[in-house]
Amino acid sequence: MSLEIPHDVHRLRRTIRFLSRPYVLLTRILGGVLAFLGVVLIVLDTSSAVGYAAAAGGLAVVFAIGPIMVAVGMRTQAAAIQHGYRLTLDDEWMHVAYPLVESRCRWEGLDRAVETPEAWYVMFGKAQAMVVPKDVMTPQQRAEFEAFVAKRR
Template identity: 55%
Template sequence: MQISMSVPYDEKQLRRTLRFVLRPQLRTIRVLGGVLFVLGLALVALKPSMSLAYAALVLGLLFVVAIPPITVAQSMRVQSDVIRDGLHMTLDDEWLTLTYPLAESRFRWSGLGRVIETPEVWYVMFGKTQAITIPKDPMTEEQRATFSAFVNGLRPADATPAVRRGSTI
């Protein structure tokens, strides 16, 4: 397999990728916020004059509604300016290579954890929080089929599948 493509910077896709990577942590925060909110409601019902009940309600709402978008926005702000110029991506049998104008990263396929496929991209995971987004748009249909077959062939038949079909984030 030898696939080479230019990938322009896409802020919306970067935001979706960050939400994808942060999803497990944000889910926990939202659940805790929901529990805190319900606890606050119960305390208000039992004792409306208790200020702690209102604090629990407000904190619960913050955890459910405000913290996830703030976390993603903060993650967007701390991204390096290097990525804003787009990149050149090369996929071959041994390496995934990302070449930016000022930096280069290489990942061996042998370090692959899993691949999640969505309608627009593949999220290639090298660990729990290291996700490389491989967009489908710059690829031809033949390249998509070649890459999909390559990724499916990375795991032995008796192992768990490397590719999981996902929904759009």
């Protein structure tokens, strides 16, 4: 199977959000703990600037860390991958070819394939994924890919 996948900023943003999700969750939990401790300090001493700073900082972490991580991830993408690419799948390899960069991974290295409404994320490790977007596939290609991944589990 071979697919031409045009560059899509929104798809890249969703991919970064998907890959950073476990780290964002942990950071948000820590931010919530910091905010709670700040509130406790405020209750104990309403004149404590540290309590207000901790509560405000914790809330900022809870709500701002996700968008900040996505923005940083978007800015740090190499210019070479900010183009469309060709995705080729065969029985042994998953091959991604950009105009300036190519990458190949053996299916044996596949940890798992995660399906979302927009794409499949073929995971090679915890934070490495190749994206197989559904919007560029025909219904027949989607069914073929689902069967292909199911066979490798």
